Amino acid sequence: MRFLPVFFDLKAGPVVLIGAGELLRAKLRVLAAAGARVRVHAIDGDQDLGLSTEDAARIETAAGDPLTADLSGVIAIVCAGAGDVGVAMSVRAKTLGLPVNVMDDLEHSSFIFPAIVDRGDVMVAVGTGGTSPVVARRVREKIEALLPARIGELAEFIGGFRKSINERIAEFPLRRRFWERVIDGPIGASVLAGRKSEAGVALAAIADPSEFARADKPEGSVALVGAGPGDPDLLTIKALRALQDADIVFHDELVSPDILDRIRRDTTRVAVGRRVGKPGIGQDAINKRMIEAAQAGQRVVRLKGGDPFVFGRGGEEVEALRAAGVAYSIIPGITAGLGGAADFEVPLTYRHEATRITFLTAHKARDAEVVDWSTLTDTRMTVVVYMGMTAAPAIRAGLFAAGRSPETPVGVFARVTRPDAQGAIGTLRDLPELVRRVQGGPAILIIGEVVRHAGSLSRESLKKSSAQIISDLLDAAE
Template identity: 45%
Template sequence: MPLALDLKDRSCLVVGAGPVALRKIELLVGAGARVSVVAPTMHPDTAEFCAGRDVRVERRCVRESDCDGRLLVVAATGTPEVNDFVSHACQARNTLVNCVDSPGLSSALFPALVDRGSVTVAVSTGGASPTLARRLRERIEATLPAAVGTLADYLSAKRSRVRDALGSVAERQRLWDRVLDGPLPDLLTRGDIEGADALLDEELARTGPPVGMVSLVGAGPGDADLLTLKALQCLQRADVVLYDNLVGADVLSRCRRDARKIHVGKRRAFPGTRQQTINEMLVEEARAGQRVVRLKGGDPFIFGRGGEETEALAEAEIPFEVVPGITAALGCAAYAGIPLTHRDLAHSVRFVTGHRTGGEFNLDWPELAAPAQTLAIYMGLEALPVLCAQLIAHGARPETPAAVVARATLPEQKMHLATIGELADPTGEIPVSAPAITIVGEVVGHARSSGTQ
């Protein structure tokens, strides 16, 4: 179980004095512990570090009695027999012990640490893979603001004032969320304490019902790892998430655990939730002070009806933001190995909907049939024979390559390669099912493999 230890002025022992032991000594000294080192020989770097600090060093072999009165003992000798000896001595004394690279002998493990002053993030794999823990730490370091420790100190200093001003826990939580979502962290990063104080004063003086907000978030093409960082942040802050059919369970699992998740998807031959109803739900939830995420597959503004929703929010004077996502065609092409543009083959890309309005396609067929371009057709699997026949009728070569990619970016992704002449055959069978993207153009020749995969 992860715990944080207060080691200030507590007695700790490190057995060993090599490079690995030095890293543990540095951590313990940095935490304020009273450190003793026992080892027959000392690495020069370890000796130099200890000489300049209040570290007690004894150049000899370890004894059982060395473990007496210690809060934590670290065995970093590289010698299994010594580590085993130290482990048993500590267990007999109910003393925490860490034997480096020997989780089975340890009652305490050192996590990989991200240190930002008052904020410390620890990553542990339970000793299974220190390398993996280090890699995860690196990813966290890349996303955690350098000044987050300063922010933590500021919030700590203001807690009593906020507690006095706001009576309920819910009110205080909402205020801190507004503060953290707003410009205050950036002001502190720039050292503008006065500006941060003024902003906090403004938030404390705010009266009336809480103001909600809507984030139209692109969920990307399917693979949850393709969510943008901002999309992930929105999901983790949301009170309510309204999501479509194309949003998978893995993406939804990234939402805040207690968020309400409401399915508002539509399917062919099943109308689902009407768009007007969705618009009304967004407005209603935001007016109730909720942080709302409208989660859409791909990008909200590419065949996602995001424009209609932002119009409704603007008319209702609801604050909103749009968080772009990787649209399905981009993810599909990347995972299928198809470059949408190519210096020798395609100088432009067109995103086309295969959805008919009033039973008709409202498309510029001569433009779509022109050479040296790539077409990415959304929602067109059922109408693909008609679409391809129209392309051929308006001048496209029947031999033009095409790829139909279903469940793009997911483990079950399948790709069917053909020509538009073959796809135009209404009696032909396409061995994939919706949702699917069809890519048409000479660039399809770069697909990773042929046939269905």
Template identity: 40%
Template sequence: MDFLPIFLDIRGKKLVVDGGTTIAARRVERALLAGADVHVFDANLGDEFAPLLKHENLTHHARPITEADIAGAVVAYGASEDQSRDATLHKGAKAAKVLANVADVGEYCDFITPSVVDRSPLVIAISSGGTAPVIARILRARIESLLPPAYGRMAEFLGKFRDRVAASIKGATQRRRFWETMIDGPAGDHFLSGDLERAETHLLNSLASGTGTGTPCEQGEVFLVGAGPGDPDLLTFRALRLMQRCDVVLYDRLVADDILELVRRDAERIYVGKRPDHHTMFQEDISALMVKLAQSGKRVLRLKGGDPFIFGRGGEEIEMLAEHNIPFQVVPGITAAAGCSTYAGIPLTHRDHAQSCIFVTAHGRDGVLDLDWEVLTRKNQTVAVYMGLSSLKILSEGFANHGVDPTTPAAIIDNGTRPNQRIITGTIADLYQKATDAKFTGPSIIIIGGVVTLRDKLSWFADDQDGKFTMSLTPKSSL
């Protein structure tokens, strides 16, 4: 390790910044957030300084810095991009025994300014020791995406109980176990879901009863989590967190392998997938299994493709959980219509084509196609049909028989948002034959309406290097 990582307390202390550049503005901004008394030196400050100049702890000197200005400071930043000014700052800092950092001038730096993930009071600093700052910035972006902002608020919340816990639980090891159980357990879950009252009640009850120092929880819980249409990047922060908290996961066939890999490694995995006319487990059995596992003290992750409450039968499952007094959390996911249409370059609404959008499933309780054709055939709307691949011929005939123009644009998105995504565009009249020729197997979603014609302008493509989808401004032909 080439540098000592530390966090300085600069509240109320003098800090100087020389320069009016963007880098100088970022240095001033961070220092003000940390409570420093900041002095910035430059005759021409950039636009980024406009909101900072109103801060009561900032003093602006409309001139370059001098050696005398550095006296009494704890830190001196150089960001003027002027060699002579950088040399002056460094010389003055050495004479005053002040820590100095001059942007992009390694020999003038006593310390490295890291990339920062700010979830105050939780702060993560990342540094490559000055050798590869880009790597540090990339890692910061990845951590930003994995760490919900609520973790900072949770740290502040739990800090209020620190003295009480220290007085009640003797021994550093026992206190550590208690905090681990609270943060990575029901108290933390309640806080992150927005229920501060339950979080505080659980923490105080655990403290009063002497539990929470390593004893397993007697009451289990169910996490009903929407996994989205397939691309792991579409998972929510909360979904990822609960996927790492579970003891056992019940997952269906719509959950992509890449998403399943993000589940806690040592969690038991139970496949409960259903295909048309082939059920590994019936819905009633799945719900009963969740109750049984939760009653045995397990934290059960029910991982569903798309969104649990949009044709995901999540409502049926939580009904049974409620009947048995099983605590549960529900995490919404990006539903297939939204995710797949976006990755296909087909907006669901558009001022010139559709002022409304309707979601419908072609699969009923008993597998019978029973649709409200009066609603589906209205003009100026988009119809998104879930689970309609096996009923496509009936659907096409139904639209035509109820007065819809056979040339109405339509599309099928197969394995949407995944690297093997395929798209067919056509019309109500020819879509069934095109799907048959393409041998689509699903999961698929059908989009019907004028918005399908926009695909040629707003098509997406899979990058050859990593399989991710990015916007293409070049029209792409359909299959």
């Protein structure tokens, strides 16, 4: 290791920045974002630094030759786009014992800039010894994807309680255990979910911090996680973290194998969902098992296809968790209606054509029969139907009876965002036949004028397996 990672106290004095052009301005933005006081020598004479009014108050533009400028009180020197002046400034800085960075010049630099992950009170610096800044940036991107957005708020939150807790717990190992339980338990989860006041109340309510730290039984919690429509790359970063942290995952039948593969290998997986015509364990049983696992101290994930709050019974599960006093969080996912619309390029709204959207579900014909279709005949309304394959004839009959035109465009999109996704587009008159053409679900139906804007159905050929494509080409050649 050639360069030791250190952090400058930017309140100790100004930083001198020397250079020109966009390289100078880029480095100035980094320093300004860190709250530094900066003395800028723009050797090309361009004083347009592109700063906000707030940042500009801490920036001083200096005239004259930087090689002879007074450096009293300066804590560091940075050269960006300074050419030969940067090399000469490096010699002067080293003579005075000042840290100096000459951009992209290790020979004349005594320190380098790392790639930075900035989460407020939490800072992560990534370096490659100056050999490959691009690699450092790629590592930074990976770390940014793993770190919760509010990790800095969690550090700040703990800082607010640290003194009082430390005064109540004398032994350092016990004190460390206390903060580990806070960070890894429901209190930390509440801060990361944006409920800082709730977390503060819970922490203040701990009557005996030493006993809390000694407790053998960990505190459990439940995360209701939206898995999206099937493509694992559409999982949110927060969902991925929950899957990696979970002790047990209760998942729906429709959650794709590719998404289940993102669960930590030693995590217990329990399938609790059901498909049309096949029994499941029932919602009450799911609630009971989640609560029992959390009360036993486990970190529980309830993994649901799409979004937990869009026809996913997430609301019922939240009510059960509240009643049982179990800590929980909600991590939304991309619902199938939005995933299918994006997959097949159907804009659910379109200026002057579609200004409203209705989402509804229809498992069976009797579900469709109880829908008031008269409220869904506005031609400027897009109707998205979940689980409507079996009920397709009843849906068509209901819309016909309400007065919707048989020529209304309709799309049936099955297994959306997955490699075997398939779509069929036609009119409301053809709806049952369109359902047959997609060769099995799950599927969503999109009804309305916006379907005319869908991507070309040559997309269907792109959804075929490579073997089927080769077979089609051979057939065409005969």
